[in-house]
Amino acid sequence: MTAGKETDLWYAVIDEERQDRTGRPEAVYCEGKTLEQAEAVICRMREKGIPVLATRACEALALRIRGRFPDAAYDSLSRLLSVGVFCPAEERRGLVAVLAAGTSDLPAAREAALTAEFYGSTVRLICDVGVAGIHRLFERLPEIRAARVVVAAAGMEGALASVTAGLVSAPVIALPVSTGYGAAFGGLSALLGMLTACAPGVSVVNIDNGFGAGYQASQINLLGEGRGVPK
Amino acid sequence: MTAGKETDLWYAVIDEERQDRTGRPEAVYCEGKTLEQAEAVICRMREKGIPVLATRACEALALRIRGRFPDAAYDSLSRLLSVGVFCPAEERRGLVAVLAAGTSDLPAAREAALTAEFYGSTVRLICDVGVAGIHRLFERLPEIRAARVVVAAAGMEGALASVTAGLVSAPVIALPVSTGYGAAFGGLSALLGMLTACAPGVSVVNIDNGFGAGYQASQINLLGEGRGVPK
Amino acid sequence: MTAGKETDLWYAVIDEERQDRTGRPEAVYCEGKTLEQAEAVICRMREKGIPVLATRACEALALRIRGRFPDAAYDSLSRLLSVGVFCPAEERRGLVAVLAAGTSDLPAAREAALTAEFYGSTVRLICDVGVAGIHRLFERLPEIRAARVVVAAAGMEGALASVTAGLVSAPVIALPVSTGYGAAFGGLSALLGMLTACAPGVSVVNIDNGFGAGYQASQINLLGEGRGVPK
Amino acid sequence: MTAGKETDLWYAVIDEERQDRTGRPEAVYCEGKTLEQAEAVICRMREKGIPVLATRACEALALRIRGRFPDAAYDSLSRLLSVGVFCPAEERRGLVAVLAAGTSDLPAAREAALTAEFYGSTVRLICDVGVAGIHRLFERLPEIRAARVVVAAAGMEGALASVTAGLVSAPVIALPVSTGYGAAFGGLSALLGMLTACAPGVSVVNIDNGFGAGYQASQINLLGEGRGVPK
Amino acid sequence: MTAGKETDLWYAVIDEERQDRTGRPEAVYCEGKTLEQAEAVICRMREKGIPVLATRACEALALRIRGRFPDAAYDSLSRLLSVGVFCPAEERRGLVAVLAAGTSDLPAAREAALTAEFYGSTVRLICDVGVAGIHRLFERLPEIRAARVVVAAAGMEGALASVTAGLVSAPVIALPVSTGYGAAFGGLSALLGMLTACAPGVSVVNIDNGFGAGYQASQINLLGEGRGVPK
Amino acid sequence: MTAGKETDLWYAVIDEERQDRTGRPEAVYCEGKTLEQAEAVICRMREKGIPVLATRACEALALRIRGRFPDAAYDSLSRLLSVGVFCPAEERRGLVAVLAAGTSDLPAAREAALTAEFYGSTVRLICDVGVAGIHRLFERLPEIRAARVVVAAAGMEGALASVTAGLVSAPVIALPVSTGYGAAFGGLSALLGMLTACAPGVSVVNIDNGFGAGYQASQINLLGEGRGVPK
Amino acid sequence: MTAGKETDLWYAVIDEERQDRTGRPEAVYCEGKTLEQAEAVICRMREKGIPVLATRACEALALRIRGRFPDAAYDSLSRLLSVGVFCPAEERRGLVAVLAAGTSDLPAAREAALTAEFYGSTVRLICDVGVAGIHRLFERLPEIRAARVVVAAAGMEGALASVTAGLVSAPVIALPVSTGYGAAFGGLSALLGMLTACAPGVSVVNIDNGFGAGYQASQINLLGEGRGVPK
Amino acid sequence: MTAGKETDLWYAVIDEERQDRTGRPEAVYCEGKTLEQAEAVICRMREKGIPVLATRACEALALRIRGRFPDAAYDSLSRLLSVGVFCPAEERRGLVAVLAAGTSDLPAAREAALTAEFYGSTVRLICDVGVAGIHRLFERLPEIRAARVVVAAAGMEGALASVTAGLVSAPVIALPVSTGYGAAFGGLSALLGMLTACAPGVSVVNIDNGFGAGYQASQINLLGEGRGVPK
Secondary structure (H helix, E strand, C coil): CECCCCCCCCCCCCCCCHHHHHCCCCCEECCCCCHHHHHHHHHHHHHCCCCEEEECCCHHHHHHHHHHCCCEEEECCCCEEEECCCCCHHHCEEEEEEEECCHHHHHHHHHHHHHHHHCCEEEEEEECCCHHHCHHHHHCHHHHHCCCEEEEEECCCCCHHHHHHCCCCCCEEEEECCCCCHHHHHHHHHHHHHHCCCCCCEEECCCCCHHHHHHHHHHHHHHHCCCCCCC | CECCCCCCCCCCCCCCCHHHHHCCCCCEECCCCCHHHHHHHHHHHHHCCCCEEEECCCHHHHHHHHHHCCCEEEECCCCEEEECCCCCHHHCEEEEEEEECCHHHHHHHHHHHHHHHHCCEEEEEEECCCHHHCHHHHHCHHHHHCCCEEEEEECCCCCHHHHHHCCCCCCEEEEECCCCCHHHHHHHHHHHHHHCCCCCCEEECCCCCHHHHHHHHHHHHHHHCCCCCCC | CECCCCCCCCCCCCCCCHHHHHCCCCCEECCCCCHHHHHHHHHHHHHCCCCEEEECCCHHHHHHHHHHCCCEEEECCCCEEEECCCCCHHHCEEEEEEEECCHHHHHHHHHHHHHHHHCCEEEEEEECCCHHHCHHHHHCHHHHHCCCEEEEEECCCCCHHHHHHCCCCCCEEEEECCCCCHHHHHHHHHHHHHHCCCCCCEEECCCCCHHHHHHHHHHHHHHHCCCCCCC | CECCCCCCCCCCCCCCCHHHHHCCCCCEECCCCCHHHHHHHHHHHHHCCCCEEEECCCHHHHHHHHHHCCCEEEECCCCEEEECCCCCHHHCEEEEEEEECCHHHHHHHHHHHHHHHHCCEEEEEEECCCHHHCHHHHHCHHHHHCCCEEEEEECCCCCHHHHHHCCCCCCEEEEECCCCCHHHHHHHHHHHHHHCCCCCCEEECCCCCHHHHHHHHHHHHHHHCCCCCCC | CECCCCCCCCCCCCCCCHHHHHCCCCCEECCCCCHHHHHHHHHHHHHCCCCEEEECCCHHHHHHHHHHCCCCEEECCCCEEEECCCCCHHHCEEEEEEEECCHHHHHHHHHHHHHHHHCCEEEEEEECCCHHHCHHHHHCHHHHHCCCEEEEEECCCCCHHHHHHCCCCCCEEEEECCCCCHHHHHHHHHHHHHHCCCCCCEEECCCCCHHHHHHHHHHHHHHHCCCCCCC | CECCCCCCCCCCCCCCCHHHHHCCCCCEECCCCCHHHHHHHHHHHHHCCCCEEEECCCHHHHHHHHHHCCCCEEECCCCEEEECCCCCHHHCEEEEEEEECCHHHHHHHHHHHHHHHHCCEEEEEEECCCHHHCHHHHHCHHHHHCCCEEEEEECCCCCHHHHHHCCCCCCEEEEECCCCCHHHHHHHHHHHHHHCCCCCCEEECCCCCHHHHHHHHHHHHHHHCCCCCCC | CECCCCCCCCCCCCCCCHHHHHCCCCCEECCCCCHHHHHHHHHHHHHCCCCEEEECCCHHHHHHHHHHCCCEEEECCCCEEEECCCCCHHHCEEEEEEEECCHHHHHHHHHHHHHHHHCCEEEEEEECCCHHHCHHHHHCHHHHHCCCEEEEEECCCCCHHHHHHCCCCCCEEEEECCCCCHHHHHHHHHHHHHHCCCCCCEEECCCCCHHHHHHHHHHHHHHHCCCCCCC | CECCCCCCCCCCCCCCCHHHHHCCCCCEECCCCCHHHHHHHHHHHHHCCCCEEEECCCHHHHHHHHHHCCCCEEECCCCEEEECCCCCHHHCEEEEEEEECCHHHHHHHHHHHHHHHHCCEEEEEEECCCHHHCHHHHHCHHHHHCCCEEEEEECCCCCHHHHHHCCCCCCEEEEECCCCCHHHHHHHHHHHHHHCCCCCCEEECCCCCHHHHHHHHHHHHHHHCCCCCCC
16 A cells, blocks of 8 residues: 655654644644654654654653653653743743642643643642532632633542632633542543533533643633734 | 232232331332322322322322322422321421522422421421532531531532532432533433542432432431431 | 521522622523523522523513513523623623534524623624535634634534634634434534544533533633733 | 642642541542552641541552551451541441342442441441342341441342342442443443332442442441431 | 335335244334334235234324224233234133333333233233332242243332342343333333343343233243244 | 624525535535524525435425425425435436335435435335345345445344345445334444444444435445546 | 351352252352352352352362362353252253354353253354354254254344344344444443344343353243243 | 364354355454464465455464465554455555544554455555644645545544545545543544534444455445446
């Protein structure tokens, strides 16, 4: 069979114009790619000068990439791997609050937080404020209300999203997490709960999609900053 | 075919010993029965002196029964029909708090409240305390904390159960309600959310099963009262 | 049973502080309420001077309310009923683009558009730009790119959200619609498709929840306008 | 990113007031936490003098904790780990009967039994009384009827809950177990069966949630004892 | 378009050889057929001398058919319509016991009973023996044990099948019924419960498929009678 | 709000180029459109000379359209409405065989057959050849084998697709139908069965999507005819 | 906690009367039991002289048991382990035909065949007669028609059950198998297909429940033999 | 038990007539077969001169087979194993375009491509043309439009099928892939999205069924070539 393209990277097409169209470069989704494929895609992007954020990267890939690129950074909890810088730390703006209902929700919450930072937002990560001990949420309300956007990460019943949205004026991005067992059905219970939140001002991303939550939170945050204004 | 019993009520068997075994008489589930069948069952129970609580009774059945029994009472919101008295109002004891997250959850909540009263509990019904405006719940906390058992009725994401269970020492019976649309899936979302509540002290009944919630709440309440002690 | 409150509106609690907490007044969800309950809630809110947006209102309710309040407005396609004004038309700001994939998606799309207007946003509704004839979407791209937020309403497979998010820098609020039959499963197919959109920058609301999409779109839009900044 | 709290335990907040609010201290859910996180949380709680019940603890964690705390106890069947004592054995009161339909349901049933003991209840565990040989249940009825609360743990079709509730006056907490294969769908079949039990007096906890069943059984049991009365 | 057959009944093919192949004539499933189609099929079968059993027949069809065939018989509860006789009443053999858990399960149970009779079995219908009052089942055990095959019809959690199969040596055909609401999911809960019955000796037919249960019960029953032996 | 287009048909965009891109004009999906909207869309298409095939059209729409266009044709079984001619009957080519497992599957099968004819294929509709009487299928095999493409319409378990695909060399388009009840789940059972057919050479369209099956069958059929060759 | 029984086998109750009640001894379900528990149960049964059939037994258990009981037999394909003899080979009667659609369905089919033999039936196992090559089924029809009961084991779409039931007069026990991937959903697709089989004379057991299919097939088979007649 | 056939391959029946009936030889599905079974089936087919395509073959099987047959070929990405040649490379005809939305979709896409080649089609594999960067699809449109059939492989929301079908006149075989996580539900989301595609001209195969997609694509392609015409 022919692949129709004379190139050494026949299985992938770098979307070089993504940043022009959407204001942010393409990220690399590593699951389902072989180590070789993921590595080749990252290298090609770096050759073209595109800063890379790779999601769901395993340790083995991180090792390879760090061997090649000294500026690569890997966070094993969230499995995020970055190479190069899209927005320097000192230019981050606005404020995104990322809430995690419990310690077990940290991997997804942290993915959201690091993603929002990568794309240029200042982030505050606020942990273990689930509704079983709701005073813990109230204690952090001033910090949360200071944010332009809130990400609420929770597993099990995911009630944190509804409760938070009833308390703040900022938009809430709900991030259902696969924490839990039995009728949690791998995050489905939290997902449905967040989609049917009784308080308005909530929209939802895929289960465990910390990247998507952080990406959109940053889009919204910087809109408020007067940056990231759409073309 | 033969039904194997020479009786005019071949299609139903009154469980006369139910009260001896479980401390409470059998209730009549009207859905799926013809008007004639439901009426005949109720009459037979009254002949035997058993006080009747009939659930999901339609207006037409209520009309027929009230025509026959002057002491019949019908509540159209909850569709509960009672004939005869199991526990006189002045002998009700303890306290069951029934919470309804929103006005749309009232039919189920009211079924729970009236059922608990029928079986001998004092009941307080507290409406519209959903988590979208959580101060409304906090304002009623003293009343709720006075109860021996709490029923939390909610549709949509059903977060009321988790939040309440984190605030009181009484057991919480969660009553998922079919309020909502789309991903609420006829109460499934609330059901799953309540089953995976992050706060302990919650158990759950079937969607819209106000009868079941009120029944068990009364069982528990009167246990605390030193009545209804099991044999 | 006691309801614990000496008031004529025992079944509902107006959340008067909602606007203080979240910047916008409470809306009224009419499904599951009797006509009398819905009417009483709206009247009470008007007495307190709160502008009312009532969702999923039937014609009969609209008739009653318009008989009482000359400034009531009803849109039969989206079933939105408003009484009073939260933000005068001349003070609307920013731009929300609401896309409808097909004519059958209009009821939900229009609910989103009218909601965003109610809460103070300028809105452009762009119809019949589904991906089966994708040039129709491209023709409208300049208008869409002018918006600070995009709502993408679609039923069936809901591909409009993914495609749009790959073309614009604004955040996309995906609104799955129950258009379709068979494996569309009442909007579930569109919902899942939008949650797993291959392009980042998408978050999702409940099926047919035009109100929720319009509400959050307006939150985000006005953030970009320097208004609606959270406290 | 900032976590907003200058502390060595930024990822967890001990809910010290839980016992004041709900009469019982917080338990630790170990799944989804790293060994280090779980250990740190337990240590912090012990520093504050809070007795610890940790659920779903693996052997490795148990080893670490027992190395630090000589009074730690681990049950490998139920994966419960306790450190410190909430209620001394000699002060246990009332009676909770925990039924297991089959030997394969023991891990969940035992988690329920040990949890109820931890929180101060006397417990009787009655094994292998599933309905396939229903005389085994009848033989144990006197013991079961002596209890103030019954926990019925069963997998497959979960019929034990319905049958038991028709035979006793005590409330039944149904505990669906993931025993079975195929259409058992990891406990879903038992869960649905218990939610739709034809006998009243049943409420249900999450699949395999022995902790939740034991917790609520103890709440109810001690209510009957005149203890654990809500504030 | 052409239908490829020159006949007045182009949309249906009478399976005249069915009785030769399977020992019993074809039945007519009326749902989804127009009145005209159903009537024409029945007439054609009668012309060929085939005795007809039509399932899910509405009143209107019954009226039409009884107008044409004086020996037609219609049972409105089960919606079974028969024309002609496959096995005369005096030649019925063996014994099939059809159990109905509750009065609401009668339509399906009766369809099973009448079907088994049509195909030549003696039938005993035993009503209201659900497990909530299990003594009612025990009282009828001698009658049930006299049967060669047992059909157990139940909605809600469907526990009747498991309990019965543990008490008799005959094969049990479980017939899940759509009785119930909420998590009963239109009979799904009973279906799953019966498929995962903890007692062996149970097989299951489709929800509300009284016809299928009665058909197979009769097959088995007559096998025991030395009739209906396969070719 | 503005719709951004100065036109009397702001809610719909006729995809005039569809025929250029895909070789066939756009069809009109009537469900979810008001009568006025559907009528306006059809009129606009006729003004532009586009032949119209409208699916899921109700009688009321058919009446209106026939009042305006004398060449409109309506088939009430399949609810197809056509105005104008895309391919004259005498120019139809090739052969599509449309199989219906039972008479109840006719509405969907007929929609497939009429659609394939509209787009230029000769069609043979072969009814009541379900696998319960498999000789009926074998009798028609010569006709079926004469076709270039086979559409297999079936409800319930949908086995017709597998069996047919094992007997012919032509591609089989499987059309699951919502015939059946209980575990048929509105066609889901047939859909899953067809997707997992054990014989290769089967692909599947949406439940009850006779239009889609006929459309693709015609595409394939005419490819074999040397027409409809893609650009 | 107390287990309420002074015995070394507190976690299991041998149902010694099972054979009296149901004509066959209890089988041992090994999944979810520890090796020690399973071994102890088998030993206790052997002490009481009960012949043992253990299902889903792993190799390790088989090793242990064969070390203790020289007459133990283990089949690794079906994971059946037997100790002792319920019915000697020379006393087997009647005929059960077990069909496997494909080679991949053998483990379940073989479990059915060996179970039916254990309980006293003569069995013929007929492999690889799936409907993709339907002539293979027709070639074996004489053998199949010689059986009193047919077990049809199939994965994927499970069409074998429908087709077979249309060809024989014996009852068909459908055995859905988890063979397949994707939309086979672990056997769900076959299960639904068999439940909605368009031919009467089919009942269904749980996915991969070869034991259940063989058990009931043997019950029915021996009924036809004049044995196993119920008490 | 007897298997009823005196042969060394009692568990499998080679369908030697498959090519006569369907124009193509049987393929071997390896999952669920032991290595020995799979090997024996392949050897028997080769003895009879049948060219073999084996799907889902593991490395171990490939090793064994290549040790025996020098002309065996194995592709580890798609797990396809072939032995012998059905159609020599130089006789391949027509054109099938296989599109993969992302690099992670390659295993399924490649299985489709290699299958279509095996059965005699010329194939072009076009990678990484997902809708997130839709210009990548437009760039390849001329190549895609040159094909007689298009296979569109995509995971996540699967929008590639709808978009492509709106742009080409060729039939599109949609191949849902299990790429993704959370609400992708192992390819279910893509499957539903493809079944409800808003553009006509799409039919769908099972999740990850690259073999089925390639098989039917080749059937259709060669129909257009004037070959593979059905008998």
